[in-house]
C-alpha cells in the first residue's frame with residue numbers, strides 16, 4: 001500500500017522553482033488506513049485495524065512467537081486511540097486482551113516515565129509511585145524486577161484491569177493535546193500454549209508486548225519545569241529509539257546485500273562461502289553498534305526491536321497540513337523500521353523439547369533394531385547388539401515417562417490451547 005504526502009506550501013510557487021518530487025512524496029507500507037471521517041467510503045474502523053493487525057498478533061503468539069505491536073507518532077495523532085481506544089470505540093489492546101481471557105494468562109502493565117519504570121497495576125499509593133529496577137536474564141533478556149502479574153477469569157475483569165492501568169498513567173495538557181500521554185506504556189501478556197499431541201506434550205511460552213509510546217513534540221520554553229523535564233526525557237528515548245531503528249535497518253540491509261554477494265560468489269566459482277562475520281559485512285563495512293542501553297524503552301524492547309520477535313509498528317499521522325513536517329518525519333521513521341529483519345523463533349519449553357527429542361531418538365533406535373534383526377536372523381549373532389540397543393530404548397522411554405509425568409504435574413500447569 002502507498003501513502004502519498006503533499007507539501008501544500010509549495011503549491012503557490014512557480015513550477016520551475018519546485019522539483020515535482022518535493023511536492024509529492026510516496027512511502028510504501030504493508031497496510032495504510034484513513035480514519036478521519038466515518039462517513040467516507042474508505043474509512044477504516046477499529047474493527048478493520050483489529051482484523052488486520054490484532055489477528056496477526058494473536059496468531060503469532062498462538063504459534064509460539066513473541067509478538068510486539070507499538071504505536072509511534074506525533075502528539076495527538078491517535079496512538080492511544082489506536083492502542084486503547086475510547087469507551088465507544090475500543091482499540092487493539094482491549095480487543096486482544098478480551099480474546100485471550102479464557103486462557104488465564106498472566107498480564108502486566110508498566111509505564112516508563114522520566115526514564116523510570118512504574119507498575120501501573122500495583123495497589124497502594126506508595127507502591128504505585130515506586131520505581132522498579134530493570135535487570136537482565138542471561139537467556140530471557142531484560143526484564144522488570146518485582147513487576148506485578150495478574151490473572152483474570154472473565155472479560156469484565158480483563159477490562160477492569162486495563163482501565164485501572166490507563167487511569168494510573170501520567171497524562172498532562174500540552175499545546176496540541178489536552179490529555180497527552182507523558183509516559184510510554186507497555187502492556188504484556190505471557191502467552192503459554194500447552195497441549196497433549198498424540199500423547200506427547202507440546203508447550204510454547206511467548207510474550208505479547210503492546211506499546212503505546214508517549215507523543216513526540218518540540219520543546220516549548222513557556223512550559224513549566226515538570227513538562228520540560230518530561231518532554232526532554234520523552235524526546236531522549238524517542239531519539240534513541242530512532243537511532244536503534246536506523247542502526248538495525250542498516251545492519252539488516254548490510255546482511256541481506258552480503259548474503260546476495262555470497263550467493264553470487266558461490267554460484268560463480270563453485271566454492272562454498274561460509275556465513276559472514278557478525279561484525280564485518282560485504283566490502284569490509286562494519287555492522288553498527290546498537291545502543292539499546294541508552295534508554296529504558298529501547299533496553300526493555302531490545303528483543304522486540306531487533307531479535308526474537310514478530311514486530312508490528314503502527315505510525316500515526318495527523319491529516320492536518322500544519323503537521324506536514326512531523327508527518328514526514330514519522331513516515332521516514334516508519335520507512336526505516338520496515339527495513340529491519342528480525343529473527344523470530346518458536347519458543348518451545350526446554351523440558352518439552354527434550355521429551356520430543358528423546359521420542360525421536362527412540363523411534364530411530366527402534367527402526368535400527370528392527371533392521372538389524374532382519375539382517376541377522378540368528379539369535380546368537382544379534383543378541384549382544386540387540387541387548388545394547390534395547391537397553392538404550394528402555395532408558396529413553398523411562399526418561400520420557402518421567403519427563404511427561406513432571407510436566408503434567410507442575411503446579412502451574414494449565415491445559416489450554
Ligand SMILES: Nc1ncnc2c1ncn2[C@@H]1O[C@H](COP(=O)(O)OP(=O)(O)OP(=O)(O)O)[C@@H](O)[C@H]1O
Nearest residue numbers: 035074075076077078079080081177180181214215
Ligand atoms: N481515528 C480517530 N477517530 C476518532 N478520534 C480520534 C482518532 N484518532 C485520534 N482521535 C482522538 O484525538 C485525540 C488525540 O488522540 P490520542 O490521545 O490517541 O493521541 P496520542 O497520539 O496518543 O497523543 P499523545 O502522544 O499526546 O498521548 C483523542 O481525543 C482521540 O480520541
